[in-house]
Amino acid sequence: MATERSRRVPPEIVRRNNARTRWFHAGVYLTVLVLLFTGWWLTLGEEGEPSVLSELFGIPDTELHTNIGWVFAGLAALGVVLGWRAAWTLVVDSVRFRRSDLGWFARWPAAVFTGRFGRHEGHFDPGQRIMNVILVGTLLALIVSGVGLVTVSGGPEFVLYNKIHRWSTYLLTPALAGHIIVASGVLPGYHGAWRAMHLGGRLRTTVARRLWPAWLERQQGTSEPEALAEPERKR
Amino acid sequence: MTKRVRISVLLGALVLVGASACGSDEASGSGGSGSGSGGSGGSGGMTVSIAEPADGSSVQMPFQVKVNSSVELGTTESGKHHVHLYFDGDDSKYEVVESDTVEVSSSSKSAQGLSPGKHEMNISLRNADHSPAGAETKIMVDIGGTGGGAPQPAPTSGGYGY
Numbered sequence: 001m002a003t004e005r006s007r008r009v010p011p012e013i014v015r016r017n018n019a020r021t022r023w024f025h026a027g028v029y030l031t032v033l034v035l036l037f038t039g040w041w042l043t044l045g046e047e048g049e050p051s052v053l054s055e056l057f058g059i060p061d062t063e064l065h066t067n068i069g070w071v072f073a074g075l076a077a078l079g080v081v082l083g084w085r086a087a088w089t090l091v092v093d094s095v096r097f098r099r100s101d102l103g104w105f106a107r108w109p110a111a112v113f114t115g116r117f118g119r120h121e122g123h124f125d126p127g128q129r130i131m132n133v134i135l136v137g138t139l140l141a142l143i144v145s146g147v148g149l150v151t152v153s154g155g156p157e158f159v160l161y162n163k164i165h166r167w168s169t170y171l172l173t174p175a176l177a178g179h180i181i182v183a184s185g186v187l188p189g190y191h192g193a194w195r196a197m198h199l200g201g202r203l204r205t206t207v208a209r210r211l212w213p214a215w216l217e218r219q220q221g222t223s224e225p226e227a228l229a230e231p232e233r234k235r
Numbered sequence: 236m237t238k239r240v241r242i243s244v245l246l247g248a249l250v251l252v253g254a255s256a257c258g259s260d261e262a263s264g265s266g267g268s269g270s271g272s273g274g275s276g277g278s279g280g281m282t283v284s285i286a287e288p289a290d291g292s293s294v295q296m297p298f299q300v301k302v303n304s305s306v307e308l309g310t311t312e313s314g315k316h317h318v319h320l321y322f323d324g325d326d327s328k329y330e331v332v333e334s335d336t337v338e339v340s341s342s343s344k345s346a347q348g349l350s351p352g353k354h355e356m357n358i359s360l361r362n363a364d365h366s367p368a369g370a371e372t373k374i375m376v377d378i379g380g381t382g383g384g385a386p387q388p389a390p391t392s393g394g395y396g397y
Contacts, residue, residue: 047365048319048329048344060327062365154363158314162363 012205014219016196016212021086024079025197031072032139036176038065039169069146076143093123094132101126115189121214131179138172141165281305283318283360283370286335290374297340300332304360305370308333311363319359321345324373326359346378353377 017025034053038061041051047062054061080087104118104126111117120126141164148161181187185194192207208216287301288294302308302318309315310333318332322345330337330345339346359371 047331050327054327060329060365066364066366149364150366152364153366154314154316156314158363159312162312162314 013202014205014208014216015200015202016208017201019201020083022197022201024075024083027075028072028079028139031068031075032176034068035065035072035142036169036173038068040173043166043169066150069143069150073143073147076139089123090132090136094129094136096122097126097129098122112187112189115191115210117189117210119213123212123215125211127182131175131182134171134175135179138168138175141168142172281316281360281368281370283358284372285356285358285374288374288376291376293377293379295379296346297338297343299336299338300356300358301336302332302358303335306360306368308335311365314363316363316368317361319361321357321359322349322354324355324357326357332358349378351378 037053038051041047041061042065051061054064057064059067098121101120101122104120107116107118108127117125122129124132145161145164145168149158149165152158152161182190183194183197185191190211192203193211195201195203195207205216205220208219282303282305284303285300286303288298300320302320304316304318306316308317311317315333319326319329320332320337320339321327321329328345328347330339330343341347341349354376355373356376357371357373360368362368
């Protein structure tokens with residue numbers, strides 16, 4: 001009986017991110033993926049040979065990269081202007097590290113496979129915070145250098161912007177690959193994490209407890225998990 | 236402001252940003268253009284021309300193209316200008332010319348699938364960021380089949396049969 005009843009009861013869920021955050025995240029990763037694809041296509045010497053995306057949009061890869069770059073820059077600017085509170089929260093939470101985080105790092109290699117992470121008190125886990133700093137930093141450098149590249153078109157300043165743009169890409173690419181692997185939930189320890197940013201942003205409390213225990217406790221301290229329609233912070 | 240209106244404003248702003256980017260590209264590409272190996276001047280008085288092969292000449296794959304530019308050509312990393320070379324006005328497939336000569340062969344990006352016969356050969360001077368620098372030109376060439384062997388420079392003046 002008890003088993004049948006527990007089957008009928010929906011699992012406790014909690015919403016990690018609101019709709020505005022999820023749409024912003026989707027816009028960012030769609031534009032960034034197009035930019036990475038076209039950017040690497042050109043970097044690997046394929047300029048002049050239309051890529052799949054170039055043929056799809058009907059413009060050269062260089063033009064596509066530039067235009068999508070402007071869209072991404074506009075998206076980032078809008079995100080900061082309209083979601084300044086969330087942006088500030090992201091920055092503050094990402095640069096705050098505690099001594100207790102060391103324990104989390106010590107257990108992380110094994111926890112990736114077992115799911116038995118050390119406790120942390122942050123909105124983001126310590127690894128996520130490092131990733132946030134790298135991703136936001138490199139994306140910011142790419143926006144600034146990208147705008148610089150199209151503004152000066154050539155000359156000594158172009159050479160400098162080009163170096164910044166390239167090296168930011170070299171740093172961003174493996175970091176983003178790591179972020180995708182972790183966030184996709186293919187690693188046992190991060191199973192279910194992808195729901196935090198997709199399909200309503202709702203995830204099981206068991207997943208939230210495993211990844212962000214203190215955040216979940218703060219959520220549960222105010223209301224029942226089922227009623228948590230809005231996250232603790234507007235992000 | 237309702238949620239729907241807010242989303243509309245966001246989307247509108249994004250479209251405006253994208254449109255302004257496209258508009259600036261077109262504006263920068265509105266420089267001079269012309270035909271013939273004499274080349275053409277564009278914004279800032281920059282000129283580019285095709286020294287070899289001559290307009291109307293016949294060439295055999297592979298062949299060398301010699302470009303005369305009023306500005307120094309180089310790689311993107313150097314911040315210098317470069318030239319896009321393409322055929323029949325199709326600038327989606329092109330060669331990147333970073334010095335005054337380039338060899339065009341049947342395996343070149345711009346010449347893949349190019350049938351033997353008369354074709355328009357276009358060149359466009361580009362800024363380091365690939366935007367048009369405002370100078371471009373075109374000539375007619377009669378392209379033969381793949382000849383194999385070493386590159387065969389085309390004559391510097393006048394057309395001839397092969």
